[in-house]
Structure formats: C-alpha cells, structure tokens
Amino acid sequence: MLRIYILFILAGIAGTTHAQVDTVRASTLPPAQLAEKLYNSGVTKYNSKSYQAAIQDFDKALAARPDFAKAYYNRATTRYELKEYSQAVQDYDAAIRLEPTGHTSYFGRGQAREAMGQRAEAEQDYTKATDTKANFAPAWYYRGALRFEKGEYQAAKTDFDQALKADPNYAYAYHDRASAQRQLSNFTAAIQDYTKALTLQPDLLPALLNRAATRRRAGDLKGALADYNDYLTKKTDNAIAYSNRGSARYEAADYRGAAEDFSKAISLDASYAFAWNNRAAAYLKLEDYKKAAADAGKAISLNPQYAEAYLNRGHAREMIRDAAGACQDWRKAAELGLEAASSYAANSGCGSE
Template sequence: MMQKLLFTICLSTAGFAAQAQVDTVRATTLPPAQVAEKYYNSGVAKFNQKSYQAALQDFDQAIKTKADFGKAYYNRAATRYELKQYGPAVQDYNQAIQLEPTSFTAWYGRAQAKQALGENDGAEQDYGKTAELKPDYAPAWYYRGDLRFEKGDYQAALADFTAAIKADPKYAYAYHDRGSAQRQLGNYAAAVQDYSEALRLQPELEVALLNRAAAKRRQNDAKGALADYNAYLGHHTDNPVAYLGRGQARFEAGDYKAAADDFSKALELKPGYALALNNRAAAKLKLEDFKGAEADATAAIQQNAQYAEAYLNRGHIREMLRNPAGACADWRKAADLGIEAGKSYAAASGCE
C-alpha cells in the first residue's frame, strides 16, 4: 500500500513538473498539426523579412510534418518564385491547387511562375482561371491582356485591359496598356484618352508621354506630339527613342534642321541606330545635303540589309545625285522588300 501511494505521488509530481515547464517543451512533443503550424508561421515571418532561404527551410519542415498543408505549399511556391526557382515553384503551386482548387491566389501565382518560365500559353490559361474565380481581381485581367498583346491579339488584349479597369478604376498601367492596344487597332483618339488618364492617375508613368506623342502623330497633331516629347525629354535625356520620336514630329512639322539634330542625338546615344540613320537621311534630303543623305541611307542599309524604306529613300537621293542606275536598283530592291511605291518610282523614271 505504501509503495502504491508513493508511486502515485511520483506520478503526480511528474505531471505537475511537465505543466510548469510547458513554455519550454520542444516542438517535436507537440501534435503534428501544431508543429506544422509553428513552422508555417515562422516561414511567413521570415518571408516578410525577405529572408527567403530561411523561410524555405521552415516551409519544408511544415510540409514534411503535414503533407496536405495547402497554405504551406502555396507559401513555399511564393518563396521559390522570389528565389527565381520558377520550375519548383510551379510544382508547389500544382500541389496547392490540388489541395485547394478554388484558391485564386494559387492559380495566379502559378500563372506568374509559368510566365517567368516563358510558358505563356499556360500562364494565359491560369490568369483566365484566376479571373473566373475572382472577377474583381484586376491583375489577372491585366497580365492576361499583356500576354495577348505580346502575341498580337490586340482586340482580346483590349477586352482584358478594360476588364482590369472595371475591377480597379485606378489601375494606371491598365489604362496605359489599353491605350497601346487602341493604338495598334488604329483607334488613336481613344489611345490618347487612355494615355492621358494613365498620366493623371500616375504622373511618374512618363513612358505614357512617349506613347501619347506617337498616337498624336498618327492624328497629325504634330504640335501636341512635340509638347509630349519635350515634356519627356525635360526629365530623360538618355533615351534615343525619345529623340527619334521628336525628330519624326519635327520632320512632319517641316522643321528639317531640328529633326536632323534630334536624329543625330539619337545616334550619339545609340551608334548604328538604323531608324535614326534612315530618318536623318530623309531630313538631309530635304535640306539638299545629298551626299550626307546618301551616306546615312547607306549606313542604315549596312545595319539592316532588309530595310526597305532605306532603299526607297536612297533611291530618291541617288536620283538627285544624277545616279539613275543606282536609283533604279534601290527602288527595285524596295519593291522586292514589299514597298509597292518602289515599282511606281522605277516605272516613272524609265527604269528597265
């Protein structure tokens, strides 16, 4: 009896000691679900601190402890994405989707990872599924529109950017890219409106100035285009494309000297820039600097042997230099490369 009593007391004492030290119990003594949750929460904290490698290790442990932990797969995928481990990220998103098929964030995350891998068709499908699960999630519409724009499906891209704007009326990038889709479809007035709205919402999105200028040029609004180019170049003097665009606007406004200066500036920033060489050739032709114009057109062709417009321009230049054989050869080459006007010029000049 005494032994039993002593044994009972010992048990009671041991139980009390365990309860008194509950804060120092090792994680391995907790139930598996709680162990997994502990590692998961630690991983989330480390992810938020951008300690991605440490977060990855915690999510590994969470999944090892609880194999059906959907959120852990999702967060490990997000961590792997940040580490540029896109293939493994897709595999983790696959598991997350299998465990929680209605999680729009997992579909969206997998779309991002597939896009990073260059698997654009799969990414487009996943963005579509994301939008289906959560129609008010603007980024899904926007990024699908971006992929459709890249492959030249501008009408579908336009619809997606419009859906993104409906979901988030303050989405400046969606307005900007819808403007670009409108421009590709020839809807220049609508493009100008969208670029303007993008700038109103996000004034620092100054690339919209360049694209709005291009749309205004298509509207024959050289003055408006010049204003946009000047505004952009007031802050960015290292962009050859901006100087090229302003040069084109100045050319269209009849200011050939200023146009030639802009094309020269573009060439300083980007030597061998075929577009700037060809355009400066056209400006020099207008300024009656025929030798300089021929040199520029020839240099453009050396940069791009398939540059049809450069052949056409050099044909005009050589005609002015009293080189009919050279002019005829250039016009024929322009025609061979797809510019029908080359045939007309050759025929009008009596080229055989």
C-alpha cells in the same frame, strides 16, 4: 565531506534533469502549431528577401504538416522570386489540390507558367483565377496582356475593362487598355486612357511616350511634340524617343530639328538603322545630298534588306548625278517590295540591268 560531496552532485543532476525536461517540452509543439510557427518565420524571412532561409522554414512547416496549403503557396511564391519556376508550379499544384478555390494559387501558377513561356497554360490559369474570384483585378489584367501580345486587341480591351471595374485605380490597366484602343484605331479613347494612367501614376513614363505616338497618329503634332518634350526632359537616354520626336518634327516640316533628334538617337545607339535612314530623309529635305547618301548607306550596311534606305540613297545619288547608282538602288528597293521605287526607276529611264 564525502556525504556533502555526493549530495552536491545529486543536486546538480536533479537540476540538470529538470532543465532538460523544460527544454524538451518547449520544443515539442503539436505538429499544427509547430507548422504555423515555422510558416510565420518563413513569411518574415520572405518579406526581408531572405528567400533561401524562407524556403527552409516552409520545408520544415510542410514536414510537420503535409496538408498545409498556405505553406505550399508561399514556398511557390518564394521559388518564383528565385526564378525556380518549375518547382514553383509544382508547389502551386499542391496548393490547388488542397484548396481548389484559391484564386491566388491559380494566378501565381499562371505567372510562373508565363515566365516559362507556357502562355496558353498561363492564360488558362488567369481564367481560372477570374472564375474563382471575379473581382480579382490582376488576373484580368495579366490575361489581357497575354491576349494583347497575341494581337487579340478587342478581347484584351474587354479584360482590361474588367480589371478596371474591379480596381478603378489600376494605372497599368488604363495604360494597356489605351494601347489596345490605339491598335483598334480608337485614338481619342486611347489618349483619354493614357492621360488617366498618368493622373494616377505621374512617373509612368511609357504612358507619356505612347500618348505622344497616339497623338501623332491622330494628326495632333503639337500635342505629340509637347509629350515628347516632356518625356525627354525626364529621360534623356532613350534613342527611340529621340527618333520618334524627330519623326514628328519631320512631319511638322522642322527638318533641321528632325536631323538633330535623329543624330541624338544615333549617338545613343549607333546600330539604330531606322535613325540613320530617317536622318538621311531629313538631309534630303535640307538638300545636303552627300550626307543623305552616306546615312542611307549606313542604314543599308546595318540592314541589307532595308528597302526605304535604298530608296533614299537612290534619291541622294540622283541629286549628286550618280545616275547609275540611283538606278541600282531603286531597282533593289523595288526588288524588296517597295512599289514607289519602280515608279522612280521607270520615270528616270533606268530600264533593266
């Protein structure tokens, strides 16, 4: 019995030893192969938005292979999603050192720098991305957006042109080129681009709202109102949209409709001084002077430097025979730089205090 027992134990030991050898061999991959496996696992976790787990896999991949540019790039991208922008920039730096022609690394670093408020550095990165890959539409688009924000509208338009040359179906590039055209007073071209953006992406509602504003500036009140109506059937919680439609209705002499729209804007945002003042202007046209005075007063309480509100309240006070109050308001509007207020004050014999 003793002999059998010993043989049994030995057999067990032999079996255990064999299993351990297999296990060790299965996990002892060459560093490059192990890094690739961990990298692929990280990508899978990133795609499922398990960002912290993805970071851990990319860390391990880079420990196995420190010159793995793709792992640096993807760890940077993951850190960007986690809003760890400074660390993302460091990883993009490493990826660029290893692969200096990687346009997506320059682009990604530009986005991270832009998120950190480093706009000049971001613009340089977008430029480098376009230098390394001329048909990379996103880099042209993002550089154009930065230039638009700086007021460089012609340069921005040129960048959006290049983005659309690289990708003719880039709806956002059409939208932002339209906005640049609008700033350059090229209203017809702007309207065409907003329309193209909406054709490509019908749910791009800002394009509808901006096309309405452009049509209004071009004098097409009918077209503007149609766009505002269309927009407000799809999105009913935008105070600015109601206020803008109210302004278009005011210009079309629909003062009651304008007052209704300004009222809706106020109901959505009671701190919207512009809407209070505009409703005051509509009430002046409707000869409801007490309401006009009250609304202009509310606008002033929200913005004590609102010259037009003082002007409108002055008109309302004049009509309710508060001459002293009217003169006081017109003088204040003039003090704030509104030249027309000086004329009203002089014509009404206000004189000086």
